[in-house]
Amino acid sequence: MEVLFKAVKNALFLLFTFDRDVYEIIFLTIKVCLTSTIISAVLGITTAYLVSVKKTRQSSLLITSINTGMAIPPVLAGLIITVIFWRSGIFGHFEILYTPLAMIIAQVLIAYPVVTAISLSAINSLPEKFIIQMIGLGANKIQLFFVVIRELKGQIFCAIVAGFGSVISEVGASMMVGGNIKGYTRVITTATVTETSRGNLELAFAYGIILLLMTFVINLLFVRFQQRKK
Amino acid sequence: MIIKKFVLVSLIFSALLMGCFSGNKTVILATTTSVENSGILDELIPLFERDTGYKVKVISVGSGQAIMMGRRGEADILLAHSEKDEESFMKDGFGIERKPMMYNDFLLVGPYDDPAGIKNSADILSAFRKIAHKETLFISRGDNSGTHLKELEVWKHLNIDVSKKRWYHETGLGMGETLNIADEKNGYALTDRATYLTLKKNLKLIPLFEDRKNLKNPYHIIIVNPDKFKKMNYEGARALTNFFISEDVKKIIRNFRQGQYQEPLFIPF
DSSP, X not given: OHHHHHHHXXXXXXXXXXXXXXXXXXXXXXXXXXXXXXXXXXXXXXXXXXXXHSOOTTHHHHHHHHHHHTTOOHHHHHHHHHHHHSTTSTTGGGOOTTSHHHHHHHHHHHHHHHHHHHHHHHHHTSOHHHHHHHHHXXXXXXXXXXXXXXXXXXXXXXXXXXXXXXXXXXXXXXXXXXXXOTTTTOOXXXXXXXXXXXXXXXXXXHXXXXXXXXXXXXXXXXXXXXXXXX | OHHHHHHHHHHHHHHHHHHHOOGGGEEEEEEEHHHHHHTHHHHHHHHHHHHHOOXXXXXXXXXXXXXXXXXXXXXXXXXXXXXXXXXXXXXXXXXXXXXXXXXXXXXXXXXXXXXXOOTTOSSHHHHHHHHHHHTOOEEEOOSOOHHXXXXXXXXXXXXXXXXXXXXXXXXXXXXXXXXXXXXXXXXXXXXXXXXXXXXXXXOOOEEEEEOTTTTEEEEEEEEEOTTTOTTOOHHHHHHHHHHHTSHHHXXXXXXXXXXXXXXXXXXXX
């Protein structure tokens, strides 16, 4: 218990003294996770829409694959990206392994199925009448897409938040493809692991607390943003 | 809304890309968890980067994996402590140069009441034999790291097949985590001195057997062979090696956290 108490004190101290190392880690975490969330959102919502509209014989197989993708373990995503991008891999000449970009790609691999699956179930829940009506009112394909998204914005929003949650909390992929390099690819979760294995439990907890605080603030902004639009 | 998002994404993306393709100024150093956990590289690397303008990417894994990265050309320079693996790495032509950098030693740590009675053993062999004989819990790294291989060497010497023993647990984790597990479960473990000293404040485990002469734990720098891998940054690896064995760095290593632990974590060669 004493450790936790000290950790809270430590976390507040680091935040309010504007500790340079800690803020570097926080900004990198925000940058990487938000970028991957935005990319996953754009790709995921579009995929969900296309899968839902273009019903084919393979649809159920496709939906099952997407749902399976939701359960992809971050370390596996990390391993895939590592093997593809290391120097001897097929995309080795890009030299992006151990960079924030590699972390973003791995995180997209994690968040994309999450956003897609949740959006898909939302779009599928829409009564068919709604679509027919909109087409009847003269909506073209692109207008229809935006109307559907607007109609479901609450659930789509939920999908994006879930995607964000899956990447900000993951550690396996970031560790593997980012390399946990201090001042460059060390994010809050990997910093927590590092400090734990160094025996600095208070600092490790402090990072955990900072992560929760940060997620809280970002979610608060998300919710505010959504409510304002209503 | 969507257009705005796209603009934002492409902006962030291009900013990232610019930072990523920095070309030949990056050196990838693959090293072991024991070095990384001690924090010594956090002190040394910024000095090197400031003086030379290189960017060093420190990837900390077990020695086994570090050497594997060297064999695939994924790293430019290795800092490892796994003598046999290093020697075969050199013999197979994957490294062009191997230099000693620093050393410490291995310790056998265990619970305070020492259930296997290994204290005052004549040598490491008899200490390990007592643990096997009493069947007391032994926590192994199990990750092909230098420490793990050292431990396996001793078991092999004793002709004891530990792989199926119930008192022998493999964690598959780094030294720090393994020590914490041994501490919680009251088991014995073989550790390098640096990691033990770094974690000492949280541990109830105590060093029960040490032998500075015969349990020496040397760390070597290896430059990966540039003839084998086109993408390898030879100049950077060479510069970093020269830095690591310079007199200034030796002084920093010798004094590193001396005051905090009353003894050095590493001793330069």
